[in-house]
Amino acid sequence: xxxxxxxxxxxxxxxxxxxxxxxxxxxxxxxxxxxxxxxxxxxxxxxxxxxxxxxxxxxxxxxxxxxxxxxxxxxxxxxxxxxxxxxxxxxxxxxxxxxxxxxxxxxxxxxxxxxxxxxxxxxxxxxxxxxxxxxxxxxxxxxxxxxxxxxxxxxxxxxxxxxxxxxxxxxxxxxxxxxxxxxxxxxxxxxxxxxxxxxxxxxxxxxxxxxxxxxxxxxxxxxxxxxxxxxxxxxxxxxxxxxxxxxxxxxxxxxxxxxxxxxxxxxxxxxxxxxxxxxxxxxxxxxxxxxxxxxxxxxxxxxxxxxxxxxxxxxxxxxxxxxxxxxxxxxxxxxxxxxxxxxxxxxxxxxxxxxxxxxxxxxxxxxxxxxxxxxxxxxxxxxxxxxx
Amino acid sequence: xxxxxxxxxxxxxxxxxxxxxxxxxxxxxxxxxxxxxxxxxxxxxxxxxxxxxxxxxxxxxxxxxxxxxxxxxxxxxxxxxxxxxxxxxxxxxxxxxxxxxxxxxxxxxxxxxxxxxxxxxxxxxxxxxxxxxxxxxxxxxxxxxxxxxxxxxxxxxxxxxxxxxxxxxxxxxxxxxxxxxxxxxxxxxxxxxxxxxxxxxxxxxxxxxxxxxxxxxxxxxxxxxxxxxxxxxxxxxxxxxxxxxxxxxxxxxxxxxxxxxxxxxxxxxxxxxxxxxxxxxxxxxxxxxxxxxxxxxxxxxxxxxxxxxxxxxxxxxxxxxxxxxxxxxxxxxxxxxxxxxxxxxxxxxxxxxxxxxxxxxxxxxxxxxxxxxxxxxxxxxxxxxxxx
Numbered sequence: 100x101x102x103x104x105x106x107x108x109x110x111x112x113x114x115x116x117x118x119x120x121x122x123x124x125x126x127x128x129x130x131x132x133x134x135x136x137x138x139x140x141x142x143x144x145x146x147x148x149x150x151x152x153x154x155x156x157x158x159x160x161x162x163x164x165x166x167x168x169x170x171x172x173x174x175x176x177x178x179x180x181x182x183x184x185x186x187x188x189x190x191x192x193x194x195x196x197x198x199x200x201x202x203x204x205x206x207x208x209x210x211x212x213x214x215x216x217x218x219x220x221x222x223x224x225x226x227x228x229x230x231x232x233x234x235x236x237x238x239x240x241x242x243x244x245x246x247x248x249x250x251x252x253x254x255x256x257x258x259x260x261x262x263x264x265x266x267x268x269x270x271x272x273x274x275x276x277x278x279x280x281x282x283x284x285x286x287x288x289x290x291x292x293x294x295x296x297x298x299x300x301x302x303x304x305x306x307x308x309x310x311x312x313x314x315x316x317x318x319x320x321x322x323x324x325x326x327x328x329x330x331x332x333x334x335x336x337x338x339x340x341x342x343x344x345x346x347x348x349x350x351x352x353x354x355x356x357x358x359x360x361x362x363x364x365x366x367x368x369x370x371x372x373x374x375x376x377x378x379x380x381x382x383x384x385x386x387x388x389x390x391x392x393x394x395x396x397x398x399x400x401x402x403x404x405x406x407x408x409x410x411x412x413x414x415x416x417x418x419x420x421x422x423x424x425x426x427x428x429x430x431x432x433x434x435x436x437x438x439x440x441x442x443x444x445x446x447x448x449x450x451x452x453x454x455x456x457x458x459x460x461x462x463x464x465x466x467x468x469x470x471x472x473x474x475x476x477x478x479x480x481x482x483x484x485x486x487x
Numbered sequence: 488x489x490x491x492x493x494x495x496x497x498x499x500x501x502x503x504x505x506x507x508x509x510x511x512x513x514x515x516x517x518x519x520x521x522x523x524x525x526x527x528x529x530x531x532x533x534x535x536x537x538x539x540x541x542x543x544x545x546x547x548x549x550x551x552x553x554x555x556x557x558x559x560x561x562x563x564x565x566x567x568x569x570x571x572x573x574x575x576x577x578x579x580x581x582x583x584x585x586x587x588x589x590x591x592x593x594x595x596x597x598x599x600x601x602x603x604x605x606x607x608x609x610x611x612x613x614x615x616x617x618x619x620x621x622x623x624x625x626x627x628x629x630x631x632x633x634x635x636x637x638x639x640x641x642x643x644x645x646x647x648x649x650x651x652x653x654x655x656x657x658x659x660x661x662x663x664x665x666x667x668x669x670x671x672x673x674x675x676x677x678x679x680x681x682x683x684x685x686x687x688x689x690x691x692x693x694x695x696x697x698x699x700x701x702x703x704x705x706x707x708x709x710x711x712x713x714x715x716x717x718x719x720x721x722x723x724x725x726x727x728x729x730x731x732x733x734x735x736x737x738x739x740x741x742x743x744x745x746x747x748x749x750x751x752x753x754x755x756x757x758x759x760x761x762x763x764x765x766x767x768x769x770x771x772x773x774x775x776x777x778x779x780x781x782x783x784x785x786x787x788x789x790x791x792x793x794x795x796x797x798x799x800x801x802x803x804x805x806x807x808x809x810x811x812x813x814x815x816x817x818x819x820x821x822x823x824x825x826x827x828x829x830x831x832x833x834x835x836x837x838x839x840x841x842x843x844x845x846x847x848x849x850x851x852x853x854x855x856x857x858x859x860x861x862x863x864x865x866x867x868x869x870x871x872x873x874x875x
Contacts, residue, residue, distance in 0.1 A: 100734075101502070102501065102502025103499075104500050104501070105498070105501070106496065106499065107495070107496075108495075111491075111492065111493040113491050113492070113746070113747065114490025114491060115490060117490065310727040311731070311734075313708060313712045316709075317708050320701060320705050323704060324704055327700055339488070342698065342747070343488070343698070343700045359501065
């Protein structure tokens with residue numbers, strides 16, 4: 100087992116009607132002037148916004164910032180930063196899904212940053228976020244696990260850029276996770292959420308056989324549970340299904356699964372480029388790339404594909420048969436959720452994107468990826484081409 | 488799924504040679520005058536003590552307190568409290584297993600407590616530990632999970648008392664977990680450690696069928712892994728076995744498994760009395776009580792025993808057969824580790840202890856226990872008698 104460090108201080112407040120605990124959670128944080136950040140306004144339609152305002156009552160000053168889009172956009176977030184600075188906000192509530200929460204992580208770091216925050220995203224030398232304005236989340240969409248981790252992804256459309264950030268100061272102080280929100284979501288978002296959680300788990304599990312027997316089994320626990328509750332896309336008001344889905348999405352990316360094991364993340368790195376170029380939903384890009392990447396890396400991943408096939412799908416046969424079936428079953432699972440797994444299912448203008456993505460990676464100096472650092476630019480090109 | 492809150496801020500520093508990170512961990516905590524608390528001196532024999540002193544260097548003032556015994560004793564701990572107050576200690580390092588760490592939790596709470604700290608242990612009205620002196624741990628024995636939680640058990644022999652305490656201020660700031668220490672331990676302690684972790688998991692799992700599919704699978708992951716690595720008792724220098732054992736013990740009691748599910752803990756409550764009366768090792772008391780308790784509660788626990796038998800032991804047959812075999816296999820697992828499962832294996836003077844323990848519970852006003860609160864004093868008597 101590889102050495103690791105693990106710390107996750109976020110307070111998770113999980114279950115029905117937990118919004119009523121918001122005032123005490125804010126008091127614990129000594130909040131006084133709060134910015135509520137949200138997305139396209141669905142929280143106003145569902146009544147969540149009113150619930151938040153009612154829960155907060157008169158004890159705190161409140162400003163609001165709406166309009167954070169999926170794949171939160173740098174320009175939009177900078178407007179929130181300006182508002183927060185102007186209003187001298189001392190706590191931020193992210194009421195939304197992964198995009199809103201990721202956006203708030205950026206906002207909370209940028210508020211106190213002296214220079215150009217994009218320099219931090221580009222990892223320019225000497226550019227790092229320091230102290231962050233503390234924030235909590237009210238989760239409206241189980242998917243990214245952003246409510247229980249300290250990482251974020253921010254986009255900048257005009258330069259086709261999607262960049263990651265993070266640091267120990269970016270753990271939410273608290274996250275209110277009410278599975279009841281699942282019932283308010285359209286099927287596409289639910290399917291995306293399940294795939295997101297599923298592929299997050301695979302990125303940390305489907306690598307090489309490791310000595311970490313426990314984390315491997317914990318990953319299999321999440322994969323098996325997600326499959327078992329996947330009917331939530333058709334029955335989102337089913338609390339048993341919804342609550343397990345929400346918990347799986349958190350456990351998939353709360354930092355535990357990566358402890359002591361190699362991780363992959365190549366599917367995410369390539370997938371991000373598909374979102375940047377075509378605006379394909381994040382989870383859809385994962386469903387497109389992951390089966391083709393596993394086929395491309397078949398020999399390297401075979402041993403783990405066999406373990407995955409046996410333990411999660413109960414497959415039997417030769418190693419080659421089990422490994423191939425495990426990829427097939429994974430892709431069928433995505434189809435079963437109603438998510439298509441080819442680039443051509445989403446756009447007609449994909450010719451040459453293989454070349455373009457490869458060049459983007461080379462330009463950035465990222466010449467290798469995957470758990471053995473053995474996916475090179477030409478491999479990326481082949482994987483993207485195989486995904487047409 | 489039941490509502491729950493979860494927060495665990497302890498920083499886990501896991502792996503080989505992690506002791507070298509101690510100075511930076513202490514700096515993060517702004518420690519200046521440190522008390523190193525330990526047990527019977529094994530850390531001096533194994534070289535760990537010298538390693539700690541060397542790692543700390545000249546950057547911090549150090550006082551030491553040795554002699555914290557298994558089932559840490561109130562009187563001993565109060566001496567440490569006096570020393571810490573006299574020396575104005577601002578950080579405590581617990582270098583040991585669960586007993587030392589539990590002892591340090593009490594010490595760190597008692598230092599700043601104005602009244603008689605035993606009143607807190609007895610849960611007298613209005614008596615609660617407030618701010619605690621911060622502490623970190625250097626784990627020498629995987630077993631209790633105390634290195635990753637905020638609970639502790641303290642004994643007071645003269646009144647045959649074993650009491651629990653806890654609170655959010657009692658999470659270690661950091662825990663250095665080096666599986667290399669496993670190689671320094673005698674077989675009895677290793678076997679005890681595995682049983683402790685195993686029964687901690689059962690207490691939170693082997694209850695009723697729940698809607699929490701994920702936590703159930705995560706519990707099964709720990710149980711299966713502990714069985715898989717149990718040969719560590721014969722091969723403690725095997726790092727793969729040792730590291731998984733250490734990680735399982737932490738995950739068994741880091742607060743995750745209890746989220747959203749009913750818990751039992753009756754085996755622990757009854758077992759504590761066997762330690763208080765006969766000085767039987769904690770884990771041995773669990774191995775004695777748990778099979779008999781499951782037999783006594785057979786009908787109530789049957790559905791979960793079946794799930795446990797199928798998923799952890801791969802059993803087949805009728806529900807009754809699987810459930811009975813699951814108990815048998817559990818007891819055989821304890822025997823396989825070299826741990827006996829009858830009170831009479833440990834003491835000859837057990838006659839009447841069933842009555843005595845039942846009366847103790849009644850005196851304390853604890854008249855019911857178990858996940859359905861349906862184990863009554865007469866049940867406790869029957870369970871203890873069946874364990875003779």
